[in-house]
Amino acid sequence: MEKLIIEAAINELISKQQNRHVPYGPDEVAATVKQCVDAGMSYLHFHAREQIFGEMRWNEPELYKEGILKMRALGVPAELPWYPTYLTLDRFYQKHVVALVEDPEVRLQIAAIDMGSGNINDYDPRTKNFTSPDQTKSWSHNFHRQFFQICRDLNLRPYLGVYEPGALRSVAKYLEMGWLEPPLVMKFFFSDAGPYGFPPNPRCLEMFVRTLELVLPGVPKIWFTMCYGHSIWDLVRPTIELGGHVRVGLGQYHPWYWPDPTGDEPTNAEQVARVADIARSLGRGLATPAEARAAFGLPAWSGAAPGAAR
């Protein structure tokens, strides 16, 4: 079985009130990433956030660049695949993506798209209220086509987030039309916090994987499991056994819209290490950042040497 890629979503929208270990600014991001890489992480996702209050800086390339250069200075390999976030896909909000792609020191190569349409609202079990119940995520097929065109223009590998199996069927058509090319890099979303997608349990992970084979047989692809909430720990072992890869991280572990009632405050590196331990116990080796890069079909890194760019 191919080596396991461990991804971490280290901050997302989580505040330090929820977990004091959530990194905000570039220095904290760099330190967290170094610990995670040492624990076995080979794929990174982070949001550019301001250091003091953790405010999201949706489209500022500088904070991303600073985080990347600072983590390299701490010894994180420049090969480490990573991707930023964005609020929307219009030209204004892409400007940080374009800048990060074009910057020779950074050379961003991955862009995530959370595919399809759906009611992706969280539901607070205590108050029994939806967050923003009027809101829907409505991304048409043509919207996806535009995104994939941007990826092609910028030489970015799309990281396809899948909430519902219908998105897998859409991907099959996108491949048929040439909007996408293999290898496919996919992420299955599960959630404790929002009632969408397959329920977050091991049997439903099997259903997802079976559906993937029914819909995209023979297509080169790799897939990750992620989960908003603590059920990620029910999904890690079956994911590793089924040949998938795993995303953990504090950014997806705690509820975004209400206090975490458990009081659990792990670090990102602890989460990565826990996945690494499970993988070792199952006899599956861990990918290095360079191996993760190769699995995504990205060219070998040939940019500035690690730590050289200050």
Place this chain on the structure above:
Amino acid sequence: MAGRKLIIEAALHEFVAKSTNPHIPYGPDEVAADTVSCIAAGLSLLHFHARHGVTGAQLWTDPEPYRDAILAMRRRGVSAELPWYPTYGGLDLASFSHIAALAADPAIRLAMAAIDIGTDNLNDFDPETRQFIDPDSVKTLSHAAAKDLFDLCRKLKLRPYIGVFEPGHLRHVATYLDKGWIEPPVILRFFFSDFAPFGLPPHPECVGMYAEMIEMVMPDVPVEWFVACAGPSIWDLAPAAIAAGGHVRAGIGQYHPTSWPDRTGEKPTNAEQVARVARLAQSMGREPASPAEARAILGLDLV
């Protein structure tokens, strides 16, 4: 599941034209005659649209063609207990005006309304031209908008027949129950499609997946569920649904593509499709429900 009565639904015509299949009924008289044939074959839940008798045009909010068809089929001996439901052209309250009229009409007393929940890309994909139909459109029903429709159902004493396109929609339903927006028994329809790449693929294993997920997300809730499929794969799914305790929707309204010509040349009747489901069910130890039995299973007299 042997022994459990099977409800056979038929979607008589939907958007299919007579040029695609000459057996498509248009106006009230044709709908009534077709329904009589389907009842004889085992039908116990009916869905049809109000369509113009000559052109087949959709008459979205006109209650009269519905009323005419229902009264005409009763004159031909169809039981007044037959559960049925109309369509609607939008998700605003004005688009439901005929439904309100049919629910209030003492001669009709409509008791069900179909609510297709969730937000999704439901666009057909033409396999010949390799193009999506209407690729900018998204089917959108927010949670708040779903609540408005469920409130309307409660006010009009209509049982919602909840259309599910993706597994996540089952989780929506469990949440709507938790919030008290809907009440058991929960009546669900799982949509599959050969023509549009949404949802689980139209493969028999996927029917079992849905059945398993009902138990996961709504344990102990009384649920009745149907399988529907746009396209001929309904014949792969029907045995799985019958085996797993579900019910089946057939009908030439869902059988043919409506965004491009049907290239198979197949032209079944609605009654043939119903009879085929009935034979299949009997071979698997399930008898078709009568209209009165279907009414009881669907809890229509409880709303």
